[in-house]
Each structure stands twice: as C-alpha cells, then as structure tokens.
Amino acid sequence: MGRFGNQADHFLGSLAFAKALNRTLALPPWVEYRFGEPKSVQVPFSHYFKLEPLSEFHKVIPMEEFMDKIATKVWPLTDRTAFCYMARGQGNDCNAKEGNPFGPFWDTFNVDFVNSEFYGPLNYDVHHQDMARKWNKRYPPQKSPVLAFTGAPASFPVQQENKDLHKYLVWSDRIVNRAVDFIRNVLPIGAFIGIHLRNGVDWSRACEHLEHSPNLFSAPQCLGYRNELGIASQEMCFPPHDLIAKQLKLAVKKYNAKSVFVSSDHDHLIPFLTKALKRMEVTVHKLANPEPHVDLAILGRANYFIGNCISSFTAFAKRERDVNGLPSGFWGFPPNRTGAAKQKHEEL
Numbered sequence: 001m002g003r004f005g006n007q008a009d010h011f012l013g014s015l016a017f018a019k020a021l022n023r024t025l026a027l028p029p030w031v032e033y034r035f036g037e038p039k040s041v042q043v044p045f046s047h048y049f050k051l052e053p054l055s056e057f058h059k060v061i062p063m064e065e066f067m068d069k070i071a072t073k074v075w076p077l078t079d080r081t082a083f084c085y086m087a088r089g090q091g092n093d094c095n096a097k098e099g100n101p102f103g104p105f106w107d108t109f110n111v112d113f114v115n116s117e118f119y120g121p122l123n124y125d126v127h128h129q130d131m132a133r134k135w136n137k138r139y140p141p142q143k144s145p146v147l148a149f150t151g152a153p154a155s156f157p158v159q160q161e162n163k164d165l166h167k168y169l170v171w172s173d174r175i176v177n178r179a180v181d182f183i184r185n186v187l188p189i190g191a192f193i194g195i196h197l198r199n200g201v202d203w204s205r206a207c208e209h210l211e212h213s214p215n216l217f218s219a220p221q222c223l224g225y226r227n228e229l230g231i232a233s234q235e236m237c238f239p240p241h242d243l244i245a246k247q248l249k250l251a252v253k254k255y256n257a258k259s260v261f262v263s264s265d266h267d268h269l270i271p272f273l274t275k276a277l278k279r280m281e282v283t284v285h286k287l288a289n290p291e292p293h294v295d296l297a298i299l300g301r302a303n304y305f306i307g308n309c310i311s312s313f314t315a316f317a318k319r320e321r322d323v324n325g326l327p328s329g330f331w332g333f334p335p336n337r338t339g340a341a342k343q344k345h346e347e348l
Helices: 004-021 052-057 063-074 102-107 131-138 160-168 173-185 201-207 241-255 270-276 292-299 312-323 339-347
Strands: 025-027 030-032 041-043 060-062 081-084 115-118 192-197 259-264 283-285 304-307 328-330
Touching: 004 025, 004 030, 004 052, 004 131, 004 160, 004 312, 025 063, 041 102, 052 160, 060 063, 160 312, 173 292, 192 241, 192 292, 192 312, 241 270, 241 304, 259 270, 259 292, 270 283, 292 312, 304 312, 312 328
Parallel strands: 025 060, 081 115, 192 259, 192 304, 259 283, 304 328
Antiparallel strands: 030 041
16 A cells, blocks of 8 residues: 555564464565556565565565465465455455556466455454454465455554564665665765655645544654654644754754755755755755665664654654664654653653
C-alpha cells in the first residue's frame, strides 16, 4: 500500500507475521510508481536491502527465487489461491489482480489465481489473542503450503511491537556506497544535521484531514498509539518556514554542525535555509539527483535528524536511527511545555 515508507511499515509487520506462523517469507519486490510509466514497476527486494541480516532473524527467500525454483513444486498452477479478509470488488472473489499495483505485481511473476479464500475473522496481530496458533490451525502448512495475500499481512502504521525489527533492514552496498560517498565528498568535514521536509501539494491536502484523523499516517511515532503524548497539529504536519528555521538553528548550535542535508518530496528550501543559517556559517545541501533510498541512508547517518511526525518516510529514518541509538526530533513537536507536563513527556 502506498509508496516506499508505507510499504516498509507493511514489510516489518509481514516479517513478524511470517515468524509467528513459522513460515518462510517470500520477499516481495518493492512497488514503485515512476513518471511516465502507465503501471507500477516491481523492484527486487535485494536492490535496496541485504538478505543476510533478515535471514539471521527468520527464513526468507527472494520472490524471484521462490517462483523460479520452488513454486512449481509447492504451488501448482491449478491450486493458486488468493487470500483476503472478505470479497474484494465485484462478486464473491478476492479479485487479487484487479487494479494497480495488484495486477502488475502478480503479472511480474506470471501468477493467476484460480481460487479465493476469505480468512476473516482472523487478523494479522500475532502478538495478541493467540493469533498465530489460530492461523496454523485453520491453515496448516500441509493443507495450505502457500499463503498469498491480496495485500500485506500487516497493519499500517507499523505495530509498536514490530518497530525493533527494523534492525534487520540493512541497506545494500549500492545504497550505502552512494550515501557515504556524498557525505565524504560533498558535505564539509564535521557534524551535519539531516532534515526531512514534506511540502508537496498532495501533502498539504492530506494535512487538512488532521482534525478528523488525529492519528493520521505515522503520527503514532511521536504522539503515541493512543495519542497519549498529544494531538497532531498543523505545525507538525506542514511546519511554517519560521518554525523550520528556528528548530534547525537550535540543532546546528547544539551539535556544532557544519552543514545541513535536506530530503524533500517537493521543495528543499535551499535558498531560504542558506539565508537563515548564513551567520552560522553552515552550508545546506541535497542530492543533485535525489533518490529516496539514498536520502534515507544519508539521514540515517546524520548527527541529528529532524523529520515530519506524520510521514512514514520520516518514520523509516527514525526507526533506523532508533535501533542504532542516534537522536532524532520532529517539526513542531513536542509543543512548548512547562512543569509537570514537560516532565511527563520526557519520562514517556
């Protein structure tokens, strides 16, 4: 579902699901939507991440290898069943290939389904309600050797219990080399601050729904899964320029940073930030040809990171930094607090 940040949330949940059911996870390709392409493009999992760290946690196999070497034995053409909670679209069917990216995804592997299986009322939360045992009782491997879902067997945003699984998502050498090369050869020597700005038109429209969706997208990463740390504000979702400049100046001063790296879906604000930081003699940079995954690898190596509380792209960077013990913050959060309220937030 969605673009890379959302898919990464779903992947961590799927990994936990496979582990709990003790089933090998066929690592799906990442779904990408490229300008000028009429359909989604499926990029092999290993293009962005290493397989070895995942294998240390659980049994995994690239989808390509599964289809090429194993599928014909355990998943015959005449018995390919699509699993969904309830009928999807028209008729009493999962319609697993209806729409984009569903059709292009399965067509990449020449998969057609002959049956549909509705697994409701089972769910993907394997941390409660003895759910893994219920899945294995209803769908034992001997009877259902392959569970092929119409969507990821995971929730969005990522369940709190699954966040630490991010430690097993390790960037491929290609991504790491590009990130390290940029840091060494473009950024001046010294500490740097990494920031993520969501400011495209689509994001502006999404932020308009905050009033009715206080836990919009990845808001739980800073507000808590029950809004125990507050309610999302417009400043968190679409921070004004003066707030960005203020927080960035404080971070630059605290970490004695020599540069700032900016990742953005639209406007990197390079001229504005350069002017705002001029007296501090700090340079502002972005990739000449931005690539989201390289951006994330750079953000993961910053001395300090400031991201968007609501964004799943920020959530990816925040989780990576968390598992590596690196500090992070969010635009407009926490709001100014005093006394007991501030102490309570710090404790949480």
